Amino acid sequence: MKTPQTLDELMLRCRALAGLTLGQLAAELGHQVPVHLKQDKGWAGQLLEQALGASAGSKAEPDFPELGVELKTLPIDQHGKPLESTYVCVAPLTGINQQLWQDSWVCQKLSLVLWLPLLAERSIPVAERVIGTGFLWQPDSKEQQLLQQDWEELMELIALGGIDQIRGAHGQVLQLRPKAANSKALTAAIGEAGQPIQALPRGFYLKTSFTQQLLRKAFG
DNA sequence: CAGTGATCATAT
């Protein structure tokens, strides 16, 4: 799948996917559909990346570098409610003195997002899950402010050695949660007294209440 | 049963 050259081309392709089931799309692209996602958690996301021509791989750059667009699938139930939080990026736990929100990875990644809702209740077989209507989002000033506030608070805690006091409930819209192979994984971090320690890697996630508001704005 | 913490596959 060639990468789209313009935003219009990307959105056109995206609209063409709306209403298709994952089974139909997988068949078109020559993929087998897993029975469940327990061992293929990123399967749907990667299928949709391919269908839209996103640059493959796990490079630390937007899905569509030329367009500056980040693609996020958003699993929802039949009422349009998000089923899961949305992973944004890993959180830097060291070397973060005086980083500005505007320069942060979170801010960059969320500056332009193509949200692609996916009817994905667990009771629906994977192959029958239906692709929804994708929409482009840029945070408005209020959303930007909420994100920045949470980010600054979390980053200050991290920088001051408070990593182990942070739990998922901390932010209003943005949260910090484990992002690792398992609970034994370790990465460099800052201890209570400012000393180097090893800690569980974390990632930034958008809470479902936030992504639900984005859906409301887009569809009512 | 929502939300937090844990986990899975793959590429580099």
Place this chain on the structure above:
DNA sequence: ATATGATCACTG
């Protein structure tokens, strides 16, 4: 180990 893609599953 760290980055990508996320969902699983236990707990209050």
